[in-house]
Amino acid sequence: MRLEPVTEDNYRAVIDLEVHEEQRGFVASNLRSIADAWIHRPKMQPLAMYSGDDLVGFTLLHRDEPHDLHIVRFMIDRRAQGRGLGRKGLAAIADIARSEGRTQLSLSLVPGNAVAHGLYGAFGFVETGEVDGGEVVMRHDLAPTDHLAGGQ
Numbered sequence: 134m135r136l137e138p139v140t141e142d143n144y145r146a147v148i149d150l151e152v153h154e155e156q157r158g159f160v161a162s163n164l165r166s167i168a169d170a171w172i173h174r175p176k177m178q179p180l181a182m183y184s185g186d187d188l189v190g191f192t193l194l195h196r197d198e199p200h201d202l203h204i205v206r207f208m209i210d211r212r213a214q215g216r217g218l219g220r221k222g223l224a225a226i227a228d229i230a231r232s233e234g235r236t237q238l239s240l241s242l243v244p245g246n247a248v249a250h251g252l253y254g255a256f257g258f259v260e261t262g263e264v265d266g267g268e269v270v271m272r273h274d275l276a277p278t279d280h281l282a283g284g285q
């Protein structure tokens with residue numbers, strides 16, 4: 134899985150990515166996320182996720198604290214879901230965080246988003262007990278040895 138900047142060459146395709154209809158309440162549109170990134174630049178960074186040559190997903194990262202990489206948005210296109218790409222995307226984000234010397238990933242999710250919760254839990258995220266804007270906060274401590282389990 135490769136994470137690439139959103140540029141004038143791929144931003145239309147990123148906007149065209151979509152989740153299943155019943156998942157629309159779980160993540161903002163990529164159009165909205167690109168707007169958020171513009172407003173909060175350079176702390177927020179929008180990234181396109183590629184599997185080989187195929188654009189399969191999108192994430193919006195936020196660097197607000199030195200030790201933390203916050204995942205603001207994370208989605209895999211509905212046509213590409215269920216193939217392990219979500220897990221690979223998280224591994225790629227963890228690699229970025231480690232390469233910057235960060236020690237944790239954080240995110241929040243809508244209660245009831247069972248697939249995302251299962252994915253994050255299996256990856257090593259744990260609930261912190263906090264609720265942020267009605268969303269459940271999860272955190273993943275990055276041990277250096279996690280790299281061995283990362284995968285591409």
Ligand SMILES: CC(C)(COP(=O)(O)OP(=O)(O)OC[C@H]1O[C@@H](n2cnc3c(N)ncnc32)[C@H](O)[C@@H]1OP(=O)(O)O)[C@@H](O)C(=O)NCCC(=O)NCCS
Binds near residue numbers: 159206214
């Ligand atoms: C959450 C999301 C990114 C997962 O992407 P994905 O590529 O389908 O995930 P994976 O294929 O890596 O699967 C991850 C796990 O979820 C499970 N899973 C995937 N789709 C599932 C489904 N429809 N129902 C039940 N389980 C499912 C897989 O079995 C896998 O578990 P396993 O490793 O124990 O087998 C994707 O469903 C998505 O974009 N959802 C909408 C947006 C969203 O909710 N984003 C998160 C906001 S916090």
